Amino acid sequence: GQNIDQPTEMTATEGAIVQINCTYQTSGFNGLFWYQQHAGEAPTFLSYNVLDGLEEKGRFSSFLSRSKGYSYLLLKELQMKDSASYLCAVREYKLSFGAGTTVTVRA
């Protein structure tokens, strides 16, 4: 089975940086995804890592270390609209999701 852990909640102020960590233990690995989900809506794709290292996409970056079973999502220049749940998902033959981290951005 899969074990995907991420913090439950994080709070930050507008303009700040927040790092959401994700650790995983899976029998196989075929990529790690980060999704953003606003309340009552479906997840939207943010990033994908399959090789070690940092992937940067605008204000969002994601890092992966396969040997450590570790990833993080970095959100820079936080905006109020970034308040949402962020889901870490690992793909073996299927996608398995972590419980999500609720990020609250305060003015």
Next chain:
Amino acid sequence: GAVVSQHPSWVICKSGTSVKIECRSLDFQATTMFWYRQFPKQSLMLMATSNEGSKATYEQGVEKDKFLINHASLTLSTLTVTSAHPEDSSFYICSASSGRRELNEQFFGPGTRLTVL
């Protein structure tokens, strides 16, 4: 591109009735569709994987006779919750894949909120 729709977006029904949820890929052919369920403040749990023209593969603990999945065409999959009970109230989300090994091969629908009274 890669738009997935779901219908209805929300539904309220009485206990004991059946509810059908449709998932459509609007601009691509989805060889595989996935059905997830999400309870409040919890993560998405995969219920089943369906491939066009074949029987769905259900995850452990998901009753296949209760959650009927039909993937009759490359653009449509349906999930029918039979004899729904209040504990079936949840947010049901489908996703679709074209089968190509791209980095983001699953595209999610907007979800259907089911409330069983």
